[in-house]
Amino acid sequence: MPHALGKHLLVDLYGCPTGLLNDVAALETVMVEAAHRAGTTVLNTTFHRFSPCGVSGVVVIQESHLTIHTWPEQGFVAIDLFTCGRQTQPGRALTYLKRALQSTRSDVRQLVRGQGDSSPKK
Amino acid sequence: MPHALGKHLLVDLYGCPTGLLNDVAALETVMVEAAHRAGTTVLNTTFHRFSPCGVSGVVVIQESHLTIHTWPEQGFVAIDLFTCGRQTQPGRALTYLKRALQSTRSDVRQLVRGQGDSSPKK
Numbered sequence: 001m002p003h004a005l006g007k008h009l010l011v012d013l014y015g016c017p018t019g020l021l022n023d024v025a026a027l028e029t030v031m032v033e034a035a036h037r038a039g040t041t042v043l044n045t046t047f048h049r050f051s052p053c054g055v056s057g058v059v060v061i062q063e064s065h066l067t068i069h070t071w072p073e074q075g076f077v078a079i080d081l082f083t084c085g086r087q088t089q090p091g092r093a094l095t096y097l098k099r100a101l102q103s104t105r106s107d108v109r110q111l112v113r114g115q116g117d118s119s120p121k122k
Numbered sequence: 123m124p125h126a127l128g129k130h131l132l133v134d135l136y137g138c139p140t141g142l143l144n145d146v147a148a149l150e151t152v153m154v155e156a157a158h159r160a161g162t163t164v165l166n167t168t169f170h171r172f173s174p175c176g177v178s179g180v181v182v183i184q185e186s187h188l189t190i191h192t193w194p195e196q197g198f199v200a201i202d203l204f205t206c207g208r209q210t211q212p213g214r215a216l217t218y219l220k221r222a223l224q225s226t227r228s229d230v231r232q233l234v235r236g237q238g239d240s241s242p243k244k
Binding site: 005006008010012043044046048050056058060062064065067069071074076078080082084109111113114 | 132196
């Protein structure tokens with residue numbers, strides 16, 4: 001059985017300020033900083049502000065991706081930190097994100113990706 | 123306790139053809155088609171071909187995101203289908219993706235996002 005190819009943190013944050021969760025520029029800044037704190041290399045970003053509210057954003061990194069989706073009315077944020085490589089440190093990004101997004105409660109699940117039979121088909 | 127805000131399918135596919143997993147154009151076409159089959163609305167896409175091999179791609183949709191990362195040497199693909207709203211049908215995308223990517227084995231996990239206390243902070 002090979003080692004896992006990817007580390008995936010699924011981060012649900014609650015109790016975040018409504019205004020922040022609608023601020024697309026601030027959220028992009030926060031997510032790019034999170035990528036840097038995880039020790040990853042940012043390739044590009046795409047962020048979108050929805051009407052009447054909510055933001056979706058993706059930070060594509062050399063080592064996979066970070067995503068964020070916000071539900072401002074509920075104070076809720078769903079973040080994914082998907083990284084590969086042994087050098088990445090998504091836990092550092094997580095610590096930063098909880099603080100930066102001012103969450104009062106978090107639900108974090110850590111999964112591994114790609115642990116099964118990985119022999120190529122052809 | 124409110125209903126879940128997001129549905130998240132984590133799809134690990136094994137045994138996929140090496141050539142296909144390096145074909146960035148084909149993979150973008152497949153992922154956009156998967157978004158359509160899930161009944162979602164595509165906002166934009168960003169795909170990247172790595173050297174010497176591998177592809178990362180994101181399809182940003184009105185209802186959250188689809189992502190793909192490939193490890194061609196291992197025949198391995200990690201896909202995320204994150205959708206919100208009751209109308210989306212990620213299961214249809216999953217059925218399509220298994221076939222389109224010619225996987226011989228899959229490991230699919232289904233999670234919900236945002237089920238806890240969602241009262242906003244302020």
